[in-house]
Amino acid sequence: MQSSPSLHSIAVCFPMPLNGYTSSTVQINLRRLSQLNHLKAFTCFAQNSFGASFNSISLTEASQSFTSLIQLCTEEKSSIDVGKIQTHMIKSGFYLNIGNKLMDAYVKCGRVKDARQVFDELPNKHIVTWNSMISSYTSLKRSKEAIGLYERMVLEGVLPDEYTFSRVFKAFSDLGIVLEGRRAHGLSVVLGLEVLNVFVGSALVDMYAKFGKLRDARLVMDRFVKKDVVLFTALIVGYNQHGEEGEVLQVFGKMINEGIKANEYTTASILISCGNLKDPRKGKLVHGLAIKSGFESAVASQTSLLTIQMIRISIIPNSFSLSTALQACSKLAKLEEGRQIHGIATKLNLDTDKYVSVALIDMYGKCGNTEMARSVFDALIEFDVVSVNSMIYSYAKNGFACEALELFNTMKDLVLEPNDVTFLNVLLACNNAGLVEEGCRIFASIHGAVDMAERVVNRALELAPEDERTYALLSKHCASSGNWNQFIEVKSAMKEMKLKKISAMNSVDIKKDVHTSKAEYWSHQKCEKISEMLVELIEKVKKYGFYS
């Protein structure tokens, strides 16, 4: 055996015969002491010893040492070493006993193909083996393969258990396969696994919610006797993502009533709902409740998170809570609070986080502070389409058309592919600055934009024929493509159906008070003064030739 100095010293200080117990203990200790070189050397030494003396150690010992070796390789993500161990296992006849662990090691090293090969070679697969393989596919979002395995196991007469179902529902929801998802739900009911296990339940609720079938999601949850916070949160998230703020609050209230405390997952969703409600008072109430129920037992820290109403929460915020809090700030026009959250984000080194930074750029952009938006943008280490789009939007919204176009042109140098939002923002920039030619040129460069708009509108009419937004979209499209006859048709159809576009609302933060105004609806106590001022402003703008 070729011996390095450390290998040699280990061999010398280790006179007793190596077995599974001793080897795993030594390995774990070396690891704990961060003696990685020694660990490597010892592992090599142990492998060589095992290779020579397999016959003399018991089955349990060998399994244990293999298990611990596999575990080490997994932690180090060293698939090459997993391969070496596999060879040893096959040689010594231990392959089948702990094949599942080996499979798992391959998965964790990112070698799914090898894992699958081990899986296929294992005869008489245990339910856990099936579940692990399915799980490795779902965790990599390879949902088709996960479902394929699920279907195969059912065909082979292996009954799925609660672990299988909780993952398989996820795969169905990922792919949006409603019918098959329902069928699997049916099987779980027949097998008596549906309402007994919250893991199955939350996966089911999540699946139906992602299908947009909130009623089914609700029915599943209502059937549970012993609910937990995850089950509730899955439903809350579902309602939240479908814009059902009222239901969010209702389910949230139910959760509190049943004595279940919210956690940061729940609060993230509640915060977004509060923002979407556009009702600072109600938002404040619910937010306060969320905090009270969720965080009174939370770990104390020096940092405080300032949100919708500067409420202090004694937990360390992460990128999730910061970005949701910022989202709420920008929707409720809470610039001051947004600034303070920015400060906290900087302190925590989270201001360059993918999600937090976009929320910051968006917040500053919406509040008219393009400079701050840009400084957040400039501090980014990596750009992606979303961050660039947000910056373009900030420019566009605040009238900096040249800067918006310049950034748009730089996207090519950054090897970033513009998407629909990019074009929308760039066109918005042209629109705001009256750059008609530039706008037309860019619009013409988008592949079949007018045709696509028509297809989209028709599809929207199929999917949501009674949604006033669909008609608003359609009428806008007709107008923009110059199809005035159809425009009149759409408008009269809207009249007949008594559909009216929901008025836009605008909020602004002045000296920590949020003032809200609505198109064609004057309710502000100083509305007379405001309209006087408006007339004045319009006169001024006319003088400069900017008003037609």
Added chain:
DNA sequence: ATAGGGTTAG
């Protein structure tokens, strides 16, 4: 031996 819910641009 295996497991669940959250954050980005208009």
